[in-house]
Amino acid sequence: MQQENGSQSAKGSAWRNPAFTALSGALIGAFVGLVGSILVYTQAEAVQDATQSARRADIRRSAYAEVGANYQAYKVAVFGMIASYANIASDKKPEQIYNTVFMPAYQRLAQAETTARLVGSPEVRKLLDVVSDHRNTLGKLVTGPVILGEKIDDKKLTRELEEVRKSYNAFLDKAEGEVI
Numbered sequence: 001m002q003q004e005n006g007s008q009s010a011k012g013s014a015w016r017n018p019a020f021t022a023l024s025g026a027l028i029g030a031f032v033g034l035v036g037s038i039l040v041y042t043q044a045e046a047v048q049d050a051t052q053s054a055r056r057a058d059i060r061r062s063a064y065a066e067v068g069a070n071y072q073a074y075k076v077a078v079f080g081m082i083a084s085y086a087n088i089a090s091d092k093k094p095e096q097i098y099n100t101v102f103m104p105a106y107q108r109l110a111q112a113e114t115t116a117r118l119v120g121s122p123e124v125r126k127l128l129d130v131v132s133d134h135r136n137t138l139g140k141l142v143t144g145p146v147i148l149g150e151k152i153d154d155k156k157l158t159r160e161l162e163e164v165r166k167s168y169n170a171f172l173d174k175a176e177g178e179v180i
Contacts, residue, residue: 056119057179063116064124064175070109071168074135077105078161081142085152098146106139121178127171134164 080101084094110132117128138160144150 060116060119060121061179063112063119064172064179066112067109067116067128067175068172070105070112073105074109077102078138078142081146082152082157085145094146098143102139102143106135109135116175120175124171124174124178127167127174131164131167131171134160134167138164 077097080097081094084097113128113132113135117125120128138157141152141157141160145152
């Protein structure tokens with residue numbers, strides 16, 4: 001019985017010792033602080049990743065929207081060139097429309113495509129390559145009469161207009177899927 005009391009008093013005295021109690025409390029506090037710091041760090045890292053991802057998505061969305069808007073202006077410029085050759089709804093000569101309407105629209109669209117290519121996914125870049133090839137071909141067909149004095153080949157023009165439309169729609173469908 002005495003041995004039991006002796007072991008109990010040894011245990012009790014260890015817990016009654018203020019230095020031991022303070023050291024235990026400090027160790028527990030340090031451990032909890034370390035765990036809390038790790039949790040805060042991982043949480044901050046996740047928030048930063050989410051913020052960066054949202055920023056990239058906003059940049060991509062803006063670039064894709066710019067391509068879509070400039071594509072519409074380019075279409076208007078192409079049809080303006082075609083109408084000027086047929087002397088439909090235009091008092092301007094084809095050269096004037098080429099210089100004041102078509103080329104600015106063409107350049108803005110090319111710049112928007114370049115920006116979208118820089119921030120876009122690999123799939124979008126491939127689609128933009130097809131888009132720019134068709135845009136260039138259509139541009140040559142439409143501006144040939146102004147620059148080279150060629151006649152417009154209606155069949156080629158109609159076919160290329162359809163190819164441009166298809167390629168832009170494929171791009172816009174993919175872009176929409178990425179940013180929404």
